[in-house]
Amino acid sequence: MNAIVSVIGRDKVGITAAVCVKMAEYQINILDISMTILQGDFTMVMAVDLEKMTAPFGEVADACDALGRELGVSIRIQRQEIFDAMHEI
């Protein structure tokens, strides 16, 4: 199962590193990362593979929330199907 991790907020040093460390903690493999500055906000989108994830989805989502609060950005993880459904026929 794949998911999309999105990070949106004010840019600062270490955001990408912190998110990647968190993914590694749960054995979540990163497949692709893209980053940009959009309307002044740092925006990062990661495609990840949850196959070997070591915790339930809800726990990982909570951990992302908590890390986001710590870094002052919004971090969310969503199953990829929702994006596929909306944008692919």
Add this chain to the structure above:
Amino acid sequence: MLTQKEILSTIEMIDRQHLDIRTVTMGISLLSCCDPDAKAACGKIYDKITRCAERLVRVGEDIEREFGIPIVNKRISVTPMALVAAASDAEDYVPFALALDRAARECGVNFIGGYSALVHKGMTAADEKLLRSIPEALDRTELVCASVNVGSTRAGLNMDAVALMGRIVKETSLRTADRDALGCAKLVVFCNAVEDNPFMAGAFHGVGEAERVINVGVSGPGVVYHALQSVKGAPFDVVAETVKKTAFRVTRMGQLVAQEASRRLDTPFGIVDLSLAPTPAVGDSVARILEEMGLETCGTHGTTAALALLNDAVKKGGVMASSSVGGLSGAFIPVSEDEGMIAAALSGALTIDKLEAMTCVCSVGLDMIAVPGDTSAETIAAIIADEAAIGMVNNKTTAVRVLPVPGKQVGDSIEMGGLLGSAPVMPVHRESSAAFIARGGRIPAPLHSLRN
């Protein structure tokens, strides 16, 4: 491969444009709960609902979490209660409503629909008992919604039932006077009611349905409004195409959630309802979409045409996105539940007469409209008759959900809170319709009902 732009556009729709799944509704047949002993029937009803829908709320929350899309309501619809209660010798049907209320609380849903009767051609003894019990049932329960079908294109209008419903709406408002006639917000009078509607207050589980079913209602006025902002001044062909594309995306999401809920709950998927359902939140309004098309205020000349385009484009976009479309599937125009409609009604631009015209081209009808407390039962019945006639002749669903708020007059407002919102009291015609309603009998079905 998804692009970053696509991913961010979905996130923005959810975060800033109020995109959500409005409701995941589980339909449950209660026909197996019929029993000559009313108390035993109520026990069976409670047991069956709590057994079938035990995991509904939890599964809904899990899906919300994993997909990152809010599912605002989890609800239950059941077989029209008049059919189930008919097997019993009970004179008082209120205990059936209390059983529904208890079951809904136990399951954690926020509404249960199906305290209903289908009387479009005639009333059985059970139907009449149910109708007469509605005011007390809605007063004594919190989560139960009632609906009554008084007409259809095939059968015509049952004007005895229309007259009775005028009195019942009135009585319900008086019984819930201390809550600004809140009972009336949970009571819908239909023509051509559908059996698979997931939206309250008019949801019930039709007799042609399976044992259990999952129906999903999507939302998205905010997303459509936002999309139209990018085509300012463009011709209507462009407007229609833009709405279609947006509706397609929104519905695809609804289809995904419906299938996922169906799989996890081991319950067949029924339909996705394509209705654009507004909320009182700023940026989630159907009225503002119409205004974005170039109208100064919703309700002015051009509003009906704008709504016709919107309603049609939503269906065209949505129908390809779902394997099974049903329910009401059209734009809703509830006054109290739509921030732009409230503003338009307050300004005087939007009147009940204009709303009635608008219901000719959209679903569902005169919805969540507060009227003066001294409006007579006959006038309410006549409002119902007009609306039902539109449904009957145009072969579509129409409904009336009006609140004659005791003690309130034009210029006052009522506050219901939550998704029910607030409503200015709107004027109705003061001239009497009493002799018209007193005739009773049936208005025959139109010629085009004879299709066979």
